[in-house]
Amino acid sequence: MAKPATRRLLGGAAAVVVIALLGWGVYQAFRPVHDPVQGQIEAQEVNVSSKVPGRVGQVHVQLGQAVKRGDLLFELDSPEVRAKVAQAAAARDAAGAANQKAQAGARPQELVAARANWERAQSGAKLARVTFQRVQAMYAEGVIARQKRDEAEAQARSADELATAARAQYDLARQGARPEDKLAAAAQVRQVAGVVAETDAALAETRIMAPAAGEVTKVAIQAGELAPQGFPVITLVDLADVWAVVAVREDEFQPYAKDTLHQASIPALNVKAQFKVTLVSALPAFATWRAARPGGTDLRTFEVRLRPTAPVPGLRPGMTVVFER
Structure with a gap:
């Protein structure tokens, strides 16, 4: 049989453990939970058009094709230009x-x-x-x-x-x-x-070259169709110039100040990468978060752009990127 003093000591220790566990549970139940910030990868796009109108004579590229600066993209057939x-x-x-x-x-x-x-x-x-x-x-x-x-x-x-x-x-x-x-x-x-x-x-403008290197993501007009002046016939995307865009509420903006570094996971590639904040701009007035309590103020939402600090192989526009808080 344990002595009464020993039993009291064990009972006190058990009570302390129970109280600690209850406190930990209350803390876990009511502590603020920060969800990950999810964004999307975007890239620089170039819309290629002609300064003169004409009928598309031939398209020299296909969707998904990689082109270099100066490569011939398409040609226009313009009898009016030849006559001039x-x-x-x-x-x-x-x-x-x-x-x-x-x-x-x-x-x-x-x-x-x-x-x-x-x-x-x-x-x-x-x-x-x-x-x-x-x-x-x-x-x-x-x-x-x-x-x-x-x-x-x-x-x-x-x-x-x-x-x-x-x-x-x-x-x-x-x-x-x-x-x-x-x-x-x-x-x-x-x-x-x-x-x-x-x-x-004007004659040179009937042979349209690639103004920059990139990948063909859109061909709006095929051979035989009329191309108005300034109409974007082909769209190029520069996969070397990519960034992530996330929307951050005003009360959670502090960690995303300009030039700060953040780790993110890219589910499509199953990799992690480091990003640096390069641009912060307020979204239009309609993109606001109302305060939960009466008498509070509206909370604006900011657009934050982050560029990878090192090239990420396979990173493409439209991929999801998740920043842990």
Whole structure:
């Protein structure tokens, strides 16, 4: 038989154990429980479109295909663009020919013809002057009438004027185009060159290249369909630029301050990874949590973006990511 003192000691110890267990149970029942924060993986997307409208001639990629920057994605068939290119090329040739003509001046044959006209006019003027002198002498002697003398004088003056005009034509042929005409012709060439560059750029826009590396996740238009200007024909996703997005209530936001590090599990890959908070922004006003007690304040929800601190093989947009608290 145990002594009474021993029995009292054992009973007290048992009571302490029971009280401790009851306290632990109450604590576990009423302590705050923090559920894991669940988010989703997102990635940078690029919508590829054309600056010119046209009919899709050929699509060179397929869904799920990985492309590099500069790879040909699709081509447009645009007769209107080809016609503008041909018009611009013809205008360029015409402007170039006009400019060459203005800069070169008259041809040698034109110079020879102008000089011959001037010399012929000079000879005619000289003959007209001699004839007038003879008629004048005869008029002074009273041999012919004044009318004949006046006609001879008019013919001499007309011949001199014709010789002067022929000399001016010869001088113009020697000098070539005026400086203003040369400048205008050169400016026309530059203007047409701009038009040619514009049409060449439009033609280049019918061959659409990948602006960045990525994976083809959407092909909105197939060959033979019309593609409006600026319509996203192909969507690329950059799997090297991924992040996790979680929504955190305002009263639970403190652990997710910018630049903080967090461990997360990715169920689809059955791996854990470390993420770093890179962006925090408040969601629109309708995304709020009402206070549970009367007289409290609304609790806003924040969008938190976290990027993996190291590449995670196989990580793709849409995967679930779970952050433990």
